[in-house]
Amino acid sequence: MSSNKYIKIKLDGQPLDLTDTDIQISINYQVEDTDDFTKKKSSEAFNITVPATINNDQLANTLHNPDIEDMTDGKAFRSYRNGSIEANGDELLVGKAFLTSATHTNRPISYQYDFYGNNGDWIIPLKETTLFDLLKHINFTFTKDVIVDSWEFNGRLEGLPYVFAPVRYRAPMDIYDETIVDGDYKDDNMTALYMKPSISVYWLIYWGLKSVGYQIQSTFMDTDYFVRQVMPWTWGNFLNAEGNRQDNLKFLAKGTERVQSPNNYDAYIDVKASNDFEEGGYDTNNVYTYSSVDCEMKWTYPTAFDYKTIKATFNLQIDWEVLLNTNREVLVRVDWIVNGGAPIEHEVVHASTGPTFGFQKRDVFDDFFTVEVNALDTISAKVYVKTTGTSVGVSWAKLEVIQFTISDITIPLGGEINFENYNGLKNYKFLDFLAGIFDCYNIIPGTDPVNKVVLMEPAHPYSLDNSATPTHAGYFNADYLDWNDKQDLSKESTIELYRDYERELTMKFKDDSNDGLLKVVQERNSTTLAAAKYVFPERFKAEKKDLENRFFSPVMHYEVAQWQGIATPAKTPQMICIVPENVSNTSNEESQHTFAPKLAYYKGVVSDAGGWRFDGDEYTTFPFMFAVNYQPGGQDDPILSYCDEITGSARGKGLLRRFFLQRFAIMRNGQFYTTFFRLNNKDATNWYHREHKICRGQRWELVKMTNYRPLSEGSTECYLRKWSPITEEDYNSVFPSFKLTPDKYDTKYSPLKCLAKDVPGPLNETEL
Structure with a gap:
C-alpha cells in the first residue's frame, strides 16, 4: 500500500x-x-x-x-x-x-x-431504551409544598423535570360529600391527591443522549418554546405504588382447612391461615406470620423495603357458615389491630340470635381495611367467635379463610414518589418518543461522533411567534459552500421534476382509543382534530397520504365555569381534560389514567388566564398548561396542533404552517438533482452538511452522497434538492382554510375543546 x-x-x-x-x-x-x-x-x-x-x-x-x-x-x-x-x-x-x-x-x-x-x-x-430507563431515577417526597414549588417549572433545571399543573381526569375534582342532602356537587376544588406530574420533554431527550455519552446542540431546544413543553401524566394511576413496592410487600395467606367453633365458645378462633406455597399462598419476603396461639394473621412492614409512608389496603375474605337453635346466639367478627394494640376497627361477619327459632346460613365475607403505615408497623386481623345461649341447644360457626392479602398500596401525602415503580413507562421506547418530537417540528438530527454532539434543529428557518418571517436558523442554515468547481460534468447528471408523492398530504396526531372526550368531539364534528392538509400540484399522484405522529395524540381542553369569578376581572380558565372512553368502568384506577402520550406547553403561573381553587384555597393566578391557548393572545403562544387554530378572534399558525411549509415548497417546486462531484475527505467529514451547496448558480440541499471512495480520484454521486421560497400558492395550499366557501380540498375546523356537558359528573354506584 x-x-x-x-x-x-x-x-x-x-x-x-x-x-x-x-x-x-x-x-x-x-x-x-x-x-x-x-x-x-x-x-x-x-x-x-x-x-x-x-x-x-x-x-x-x-x-x-x-x-x-x-x-x-x-x-x-x-x-x-x-x-x-x-x-x-x-x-x-x-x-x-x-x-x-x-x-x-x-x-x-x-x-x-x-x-x-x-x-x-x-x-x-x-434501540431498546424505554422511558422507564431514563425516568426511574426521579424521586421526591409527595407533599403540597412540592406541588406548589413545581409551578415554578421553566424547563431549565435538571432537578425540577416535572410540574404539577391542573388536569381534569375521569374522577371529579372534589370528593362527593354524602352529607350534602341535595346532592350539590361543585367539582371545583382540585385537591393535592388529585394532582399528577407532567414530565419535561427536554430533560428526557437530554438524559437519553447522556446515557450513551452524547449531548444536545440545538438553538431550537434551548428556547422557552421547547423547554417548557411537557407530557401530561398518561402512564397509569400516579398514586398507585405498583412495581417493586407491590412486589416486595405483598403476600397471600389462605386457610388450610375449614374450622368449626365449639358450642358455648367466646374467644378468638384459630383460622389456620397459611402462606405456604403448597396451600396456594405466597410470601416472597417473609412479611406474613400466623400465630395459632394468638389466632393472629399479621403483616409486618420490613425495614429492608422501607418505602417511607404508604397507604396499604388489606383484603380479608372468609367463607363462613353458622348454625343456631332456639334461644341460641352466634356472633362472628373481624378485629383489625395496628402495632399490637387494641382493635381499632371491628367488622361484623354475622350476628344473630334465635329466641323463637333456629336456622343455618352460609355466605362469603369480603372486607377491606386501609391504613397508613411506616417501616416496622404491623397490621393484624383476628376472627372472634361467640356461640352462646340460654337453651341446651347448639350453635356453631364454620370458617375458612379464602384469602388474606394486600390488595392495594398507594402513596399518601408525605409518602415517597419513586419513578422506578411505574412499570407503565416500560411500554414506551425512547426512540419512538424522539420520533414523535421530530414529527412535530420537522427536526433533522446530525451527529458529530468525535465530539459526541447531536445537532437537532427544524429542517428550515422558522419563527416562534405568529410572524410570517423566520427569525431562527434551521438545520439548513442558509450558509453556503461553493461546489461549482467540484462538479464532474464528464458524467451524466439528471434534473428530476419531482412528482412521486401523493397530492393530498394530511398531518395528524396518533389516535388515542382510550380518550373518550376526543372520540365524542370528533364524532360530533365529523372531523379529525388537530389535523392539517397540504395539497401539491396536479403533477403529483392523485392519491391521499396520512402522516401520523409516531408518538403523541391530541390534547382536549375545556373551560372550567366553576372558577370563572375567582380572579378579577372574571375569566373562565381553560384546562386540559383527559377522560377515558369507557367511563362506566372506573373501578380500575389504571384505566382511568392510561392514555396515548400527549404533548403540552406549560406557560407558568399567569394572572391573565383566570383563577382556580386548590385544596380549599382560592388562587387568583393559574398554573396554565395547554396544547393550544384558545384565549385572546393565544396565537403567539406555542400551538401544538398541526392545523392553524382560532385563538380568541385571531388565527394562529399550527405546526404544519410553522415548521413544514418550507419543505413542502421545495417539494412543490420539485427540482431534484442527481449529479457528481469530486469530493475530498474534508467535504465528506463535514458531519452536519447544514450549508447549501452552490452549483450552477443555484442553492441546493445535500440529501444523499453515494459511494464516496476516500482514496479514489473519481467523483461521487450526490442527490440534491433545489431550495425554493415559500410562495402565496404554498400558503393557499394549507387546509383548513377557514374560508366561508371552502374549495374541494378544504377540511373542517374544530378546536381541541369539548363542552362542559361532555365532562363527566359525579360517579354513581353503577360506575363504581
Whole structure:
C-alpha cells in the first residue's frame, strides 16, 4: 500500500489488518429517506471485507469456526461494537460496527462487517431504551409544598423535570360529600391527591443522549418554546405504588382447612391461615406470620423495603357458615389491630340470635381495611367467635379463610414518589418518543461522533411567534459552500421534476382509543382534530397520504365555569381534560389514567388566564398548561396542533404552517438533482452538511452522497434538492382554510375543546 495513501479501520479501538484492495472502501451519507422524510438516516459503509489474519480472527472471535461460541457477557462479538474508518488521517466514519459473516475453505479466508456512523452511533445503542430507563431515577417526597414549588417549572433545571399543573381526569375534582342532602356537587376544588406530574420533554431527550455519552446542540431546544413543553401524566394511576413496592410487600395467606367453633365458645378462633406455597399462598419476603396461639394473621412492614409512608389496603375474605337453635346466639367478627394494640376497627361477619327459632346460613365475607403505615408497623386481623345461649341447644360457626392479602398500596401525602415503580413507562421506547418530537417540528438530527454532539434543529428557518418571517436558523442554515468547481460534468447528471408523492398530504396526531372526550368531539364534528392538509400540484399522484405522529395524540381542553369569578376581572380558565372512553368502568384506577402520550406547553403561573381553587384555597393566578391557548393572545403562544387554530378572534399558525411549509415548497417546486462531484475527505467529514451547496448558480440541499471512495480520484454521486421560497400558492395550499366557501380540498375546523356537558359528573354506584 502506498505510504501516502492508507485506510485504517478499528474495532473497539483496535486496528484490523487490511489488504491493498481495501482502499476501495466506499461510504454513503444520507440526511433522510428520499421517499419518506420522516425516516432519518446516517452514514454507512457496508460489506467491508478483511482477511482472516490472526489479529482479525481474535477480533471476530473466529466466527468461521462453528465450534467456537461467544461466551462474553452480552455476547459482545455478536452485538454492535465501536467502529471507525480513517483515511489519510481523516476520520470519515465513527460509530458502530456489526460482524455479519465469515468465509472459509479448508482454512479461514475473510470476515465481513457493516459500519454505521453519524446518527447511527447513538441510535443503535438506544434501540431498546424505554422511558422507564431514563425516568426511574426521579424521586421526591409527595407533599403540597412540592406541588406548589413545581409551578415554578421553566424547563431549565435538571432537578425540577416535572410540574404539577391542573388536569381534569375521569374522577371529579372534589370528593362527593354524602352529607350534602341535595346532592350539590361543585367539582371545583382540585385537591393535592388529585394532582399528577407532567414530565419535561427536554430533560428526557437530554438524559437519553447522556446515557450513551452524547449531548444536545440545538438553538431550537434551548428556547422557552421547547423547554417548557411537557407530557401530561398518561402512564397509569400516579398514586398507585405498583412495581417493586407491590412486589416486595405483598403476600397471600389462605386457610388450610375449614374450622368449626365449639358450642358455648367466646374467644378468638384459630383460622389456620397459611402462606405456604403448597396451600396456594405466597410470601416472597417473609412479611406474613400466623400465630395459632394468638389466632393472629399479621403483616409486618420490613425495614429492608422501607418505602417511607404508604397507604396499604388489606383484603380479608372468609367463607363462613353458622348454625343456631332456639334461644341460641352466634356472633362472628373481624378485629383489625395496628402495632399490637387494641382493635381499632371491628367488622361484623354475622350476628344473630334465635329466641323463637333456629336456622343455618352460609355466605362469603369480603372486607377491606386501609391504613397508613411506616417501616416496622404491623397490621393484624383476628376472627372472634361467640356461640352462646340460654337453651341446651347448639350453635356453631364454620370458617375458612379464602384469602388474606394486600390488595392495594398507594402513596399518601408525605409518602415517597419513586419513578422506578411505574412499570407503565416500560411500554414506551425512547426512540419512538424522539420520533414523535421530530414529527412535530420537522427536526433533522446530525451527529458529530468525535465530539459526541447531536445537532437537532427544524429542517428550515422558522419563527416562534405568529410572524410570517423566520427569525431562527434551521438545520439548513442558509450558509453556503461553493461546489461549482467540484462538479464532474464528464458524467451524466439528471434534473428530476419531482412528482412521486401523493397530492393530498394530511398531518395528524396518533389516535388515542382510550380518550373518550376526543372520540365524542370528533364524532360530533365529523372531523379529525388537530389535523392539517397540504395539497401539491396536479403533477403529483392523485392519491391521499396520512402522516401520523409516531408518538403523541391530541390534547382536549375545556373551560372550567366553576372558577370563572375567582380572579378579577372574571375569566373562565381553560384546562386540559383527559377522560377515558369507557367511563362506566372506573373501578380500575389504571384505566382511568392510561392514555396515548400527549404533548403540552406549560406557560407558568399567569394572572391573565383566570383563577382556580386548590385544596380549599382560592388562587387568583393559574398554573396554565395547554396544547393550544384558545384565549385572546393565544396565537403567539406555542400551538401544538398541526392545523392553524382560532385563538380568541385571531388565527394562529399550527405546526404544519410553522415548521413544514418550507419543505413542502421545495417539494412543490420539485427540482431534484442527481449529479457528481469530486469530493475530498474534508467535504465528506463535514458531519452536519447544514450549508447549501452552490452549483450552477443555484442553492441546493445535500440529501444523499453515494459511494464516496476516500482514496479514489473519481467523483461521487450526490442527490440534491433545489431550495425554493415559500410562495402565496404554498400558503393557499394549507387546509383548513377557514374560508366561508371552502374549495374541494378544504377540511373542517374544530378546536381541541369539548363542552362542559361532555365532562363527566359525579360517579354513581353503577360506575363504581
